[in-house]
Amino acid sequence: MINSFCPECHKIVPVRIENLYETLTVRGITVSAYHPVSICSICSAEFVTADQMDEGLANTYKVYREMTGVISPEKIIQLRNKYNASQKAFGIILGFGELTINTYEKGSIPSESHQKVLESAEDAEWFCKQFEKAKPKLGQTQIKRIEQAISGLTDSTITVASNNVYSLSNDLSCMVGEEETEYTGWVKPEIEKLFAMMVYILSHTENVYKMKLLKILFYADFYHYQETSHSISGWAYARLPYGPVPQDFETVLFEARRSGILCSEPDKEQMGEIFSIASDNTSILLHQLSDEEKASLETVCNKLGQLTASQLSNLTHEEDGWLTTAHAECISYAHALTLKGING
Ligand SMILES: [Zn+2]
The missing domain is CATH 3.10.20 (Ubiquitin-like (UB roll))
Incomplete structure (x- = not known):
């Protein structure tokens, strides 16, 4: 009793x-x-x-x-853990109310439309698109956690179809500025150009660690500006402690991986991630580059391709652009005129 x-x-x-x-x-x-x-x-x-x-x-x-056959609370928790998202972030990404996921995980039955959304969320590519849209509403910590979880998933699951090299998420265009300024090398920023540069660099250079890739991109854009008064990609480079890096480079690399353009794996010595092109189909992207632009990339790869990431980092620390720009500010392409790394 x-x-x-x-x-x-x-x-x-x-x-x-x-x-x-x-x-x-x-x-x-x-x-x-x-x-x-x-x-x-x-x-x-x-x-x-x-x-x-x-x-x-x-x-x-x-x-x-x-x-x-309605999705079970255990399945919802499993799905959320797959993307390493908090209940709140998961709800925001899927377009539910903040507390909705919590009640579903406690046993409430999802509405029919929410059930469909939860089924779609099992597809990592679909989830990535929603995630990109929801980013402005998410905190930095959540964004980092989810990006890491997704890149772990997509590294092994995304394959490039033979006649469809990659599909760029529409929402990425919003992070690319429209303005042509001294910080873009007087060229409209185009992420496809940046991707094309990555494909060129990765197919002409060995042992490309993340930092090495970012530094060579910087030198290629700035060297091309020195030669022609225009950058290749129109991308801005920020001054960070370890050297100049493309603005929003984490997002750019994430998107390049997600789009099946490049992939990375830990090297044998566990020194870091080595990048490579994801498939031969990505060579289609090279058509984005003019002969002049390819010539600049070739010069930079020949000159700097053999250097290690730390040698490259030291080299960038001697550049006027790095020495005279404040922390986290964009580096003016005007500094390309005194570029030392390529001519020195
Ligand atoms: Zn009684």
Whole structure:
């Protein structure tokens, strides 16, 4: 016997628990399941506590899920963990209310439209697109966590189709500025140009670690500006402690991986990730480059391709652009005129 408050006797009484087989209607479907009820040992009144109501409802939902194939709370948690997202972030990305995921994980039945969204979310590419759209509403920590989880997934799952080299998410265009300024080398920024440069560098250079790739991009854009008064990609480079790097480079690399352009794997000595082109199909991107631009890339790869990442880093620390620009500010292409790394 356990004790409960009897609403008839108005006091705590010993009660007996019975399981009644009851039928409820859930979303238009008739569902029968066991519902626990309390029977008062004094007056024999039958009543249901809040916990018993929850338990009965949970039993009903469980049967409903088995009947209709609705996604289970365990499956939702598993899905969310796959992307390493918090409940709040996951809800924002999927376009649900902030607390919705929490209630689903506790056993509420997702609405039909939410059920469809949750099914779509199993597809990493679909999820990535929603994630890109939701980014402005997410915190930096969440963005980093999810990006890491996704890059782990996409490295092994994305393959490049033979006649469709890659598809750029529409939302990426918003991070590319429209303006042609001294910081873009008086060229409109084009991420496809930047990708084409990466493909060129990766197919002409060995042992390309992340830092090496970023530094060679910097030298190629700045060297081309020195030669022609225009950059190749129109990309801005920020001054960071270890040298100049393309603006938003983490997003750029993430998108290049996601699009099946490049991939990376840890090297044998565990010194870091070595980058390579994801497939031969990416050579189509090289058509984006003019002969002049390819010539600049060739010069830079020949001159700097043999250097290690730290040698390249030291080299960039002697550049006027790095020495005279404040931390995290963009480096003016005007500094390309005194570029030392290529001519020295
Ligand atoms: Zn009673």
